[in-house]
Amino acid sequence: MAGCSIIVAGLTGCVNIAAPDKPIVIELNINIRQEVIYRLAADAANTVEENKDIF
Amino acid sequence: MRSSTRAAIAALALIGAVAVPAIAQQRDPAYAAARASGKVGEQPDGYLGVVGSADSATQRLVDDINIKRRAVYADKAQKNNATLEAYALSAGCTAVLRTVPGEKYRAPDGTWQTRTNADPVRDNRCPKVGAGDAAD
Numbered sequence: 001m002a003g004c005s006i007i008v009a010g011l012t013g014c015v016n017i018a019a020p021d022k023p024i025v026i027e028l029n030i031n032i033r034q035e036v037i038y039r040l041a042a043d044a045a046n047t048v049e050e051n052k053d054i055f
Numbered sequence: 056m057r058s059s060t061r062a063a064i065a066a067l068a069l070i071g072a073v074a075v076p077a078i079a080q081q082r083d084p085a086y087a088a089a090r091a092s093g094k095v096g097e098q099p100d101g102y103l104g105v106v107g108s109a110d111s112a113t114q115r116l117v118d119d120i121n122i123k124r125r126a127v128y129a130d131k132a133q134k135n136n137a138t139l140e141a142y143a144l145s146a147g148c149t150a151v152l153r154t155v156p157g158e159k160y161r162a163p164d165g166t167w168q169t170r171t172n173a174d175p176v177r178d179n180r181c182p183k184v185g186a187g188d189a190a191d
Binding site for chain 2: 033034036037038039040041043044045047048051052053054055
C-alpha cells in the first residue's frame, strides 16, 4: 500500500481494494454442492435402507 | 409319505429362498457389536470410521464395510449422474442421522460424538431433518 501511494501519487490517486472477508469461489462451490446433495438425498436414503448390512 | 416329504423339502427350499436375502440385510454380529460399543462410528463423508486407536480386527472390519459402501456409491453415483464423493456425502447425511443413541458419529469439525436423542451435528449441506431425509 505504501508503494502504491508513492507510484500512483500525482496520477489518479490510489484505489484500495480490500480483500473479501470470505473466499467467494469456495462459498459458491458449497452452494452448488448443496444442490447436488439435495438432489441425491432421497436416492441416497433409499440406498442406505436397501443395504442395511453395510450401514 | 413321499409326497409329504417332497412338500416339506419344497417348503424348506422356499423358506431358504425368502430368508437368505433377509439375512444379507442384517449387520454382521461383529459390526453390530462394534457400533454398539462405540469402536466404530459414522462419518459425514459416508464412510465408517474407527473411533480412537484401531485394533487390527476393527480396522479390517471398517475397511471391509467401506470397500462395500464405496462400490455401492460408485454404482449409484453413476446412475444419478453425480460424483462418487457427492453421493457418498449424501449417504453420510442419512447414515449419521440414523445412528441410534449411544452410537458414535463424527461431527463436521472432526470430533467424535456420542449420539443422543437430539439431532446429530451434521454437515451443513445435509438436508434439514424432516425435509425429505429418512429419519427413523
